[in-house]
Amino acid sequence: MHLVYPTVLAALLFAIGVYGVLARRNAVLVLMSIEIMLNAVNINLIAFNAWLQDTLLAGQIFGLFVIAVAAAEVGVGLAIVLLIYRTNETVDIDSLTELGDAQGAQRDAQLAQRGVDRSAAGAGAEAQVR
């Protein structure tokens, strides 16, 4: 098998994952996109392991560790998402702006006022926080 096929597949999957992380607003969907990116990395690891004919199987073992760390990451990440949902009543990443500066917060408040219909719950939680 040509090495180009797995590496190009990994590049495409990684780009799709990047698009999901940047474009999605729901935190759970962002976690899913991160999983796609981690899988793309794993394809690369295994392909290069087979190409280099590594008898120690370093690529495969590293891929195993990536899967284990991804499982841990999803567990902790979902716990954080649930905590955010419990305190803010929303998992909309665009409306979680408590860490922004005052100017940005003003602009976001205006945005939230304009977009009340699309994220009524998120805007309501924001108004409560302020």
Next chain:
Amino acid sequence: MTLAQAAPGYADVTAQEVIFLLLGLVAVASAVLVVTTKNVVHAALWLVVTLAAVAGSYLMLTAEFLAWVQVLIYIGSVVVLLLFGIMLTKAPIGGTAGLDGENRVAAGIVATALGGTLATLMIDAFRHAYIDLDDFTASGAEETGSAIFQHYVLPFEVVSVLLLAALIGSIVLSRNDEGGR
């Protein structure tokens, strides 16, 4: 590794390459659906298809143990965990238009540029590289197991400690503290 001269051209396609390309097609198409579908639950179910296709491509690259680990851990537990997350955050189950942010055009530009750059780089760098799969037999579950427990025993144990720490961390984070203290 130095198979540049001996590598067959791209015209004579092997059966493994055909299967790998089909699996890759399924993986890419379902991944696109994961990041574009309007339904949260459908996104999780399309993620199952993506992960299964990636597991199949692991199999085609001789990593049989990792393929089954992928099926067990990713499809078996991570997707179930994500579905729990969807349910517990009361995400709108029906189709909704508000799942994508305002910056989806910018995200599309960034992702296209990144994917194009990476794919061009990979094609340019590894055009002549060829994986000799028939020669590479030391990759079954037996070899993987002995590699883990002989050469990588310490990192393996560290990973189990990491999983324990993540377990305790998520319990502490998701515990309801209102009644306590």
